[in-house]
Amino acid sequence: MPPKGKGKGKAEAAEASDGGSGKGKKGGGGGTAVKVRHILCEKHSKVMEAMQKLKDGQKFNEVAATYSEDKARQGGDLGWMNRGSMVGPFQEAAFQLEPSTVDRPSYTDPPIKTQFGYHIIMIEGKR
Numbered sequence: 001m002p003p004k005g006k007g008k009g010k011a012e013a014a015e016a017s018d019g020g021s022g023k024g025k026k027g028g029g030g031g032t033a034v035k036v037r038h039i040l041c042e043k044h045s046k047v048m049e050a051m052q053k054l055k056d057g058q059k060f061n062e063v064a065a066t067y068s069e070d071k072a073r074q075g076g077d078l079g080w081m082n083r084g085s086m087v088g089p090f091q092e093a094a095f096q097l098e099p100s101t102v103d104r105p106s107y108t109d110p111p112i113k114t115q116f117g118y119h120i121i122m123i124e125g126k127r
Contacts, residue, residue, distance in 0.1 A: 009067070018098075020059065031083075031095065031125065031126040031127055032082060032083050033080050033082045033083065033126070033127050034080070034081060034094050034095060034097075034123045034125065034126050034127075035079065035080050035081075035099075035123060035124040035125040035126075036077075036078040036079070036080075036081050036086075036094055036121065036122075036123055036124075037060060037064060037075065037076040037077050037078065037102070037105075037121070037122050037123070038059065038064070038068070038070075038076050038078060038090075038119045038120060038121045038122070038126065039060075039063060039064045039067050039068045039076050039120040040069055040070040040076075040116060040117050040118070040119050041067060041068070041069055041111075041117055041118050042069055042117040042118075043117075043118075044111075044118055046067060046069075047067070047111045047117075047118035047119075047120060048111075049067065050063050050064075050067035050068075050120060051109065051111065051120060053066075053067070053076065054105065054107060054120065059102045059103055059105075060076065060102040060105040061075025061076060061077070061102045061112050062075070062102075062120055064076030067119070070116075075102065078090075080125075080127075082093070083091060083095065087114050087115070087116075089112050089113065089114050090112055090114050090119060090121065093108045093112045093119075093121050094121055094123055095126075097121065097122065097123045098123075099123050099124055099125050099126055100122055100123070100124070101124065102122075102124075104124060105122040107120050107121060107122040108120055108121045108122075
C-alpha cells in the first residue's frame with residue numbers, strides 16, 4: 001500500500017484517511033508507528049483464497065508473495081509506518097492489532113477494504 005498522498009491529490013488522500021468526515025480519528029492501539037505486512041488483492045474472492053491459506057497454517061510472507069498484488073511483494077513487508085501516513089481504515093486496523101510473527105500471524109479477519117482493494121494486515125512491532 002503506497003503512503004497516503006502518492007498517486008492522489010493531497011485533499012483526496014486526506015479525505016480517504018479520515019473517511020471523509022473532515023476530522024481524523026484518534027484512538028485504536030497505542031504507539032506512533034507499526035511495522036506492517038499486508039496482502040493486497042483487488043478482488044474479494046482472491047483475498048479470501050489468501051485468508052484460507054493463512055488459516056491452513058501457511059506463513060504470512062509466503063502467502064503475501066503468492067497473492068499480494070501490490071509492488072511491495074517482499075512477503076508483504078511495508079516496513080515501519082507512522083501514524084498518519086496510512087489511509088484511515090488501514091491505519092485503524094493496523095494500530096488495533098497485536099504484534100505477531102509470520103510463522104504465527106495475528107491478522108485482520110475479515111480483510112480491510114480501502115480504495116486500493118482488500119487488505120489482510122499483520123504487524124510485527126509497535127513503537
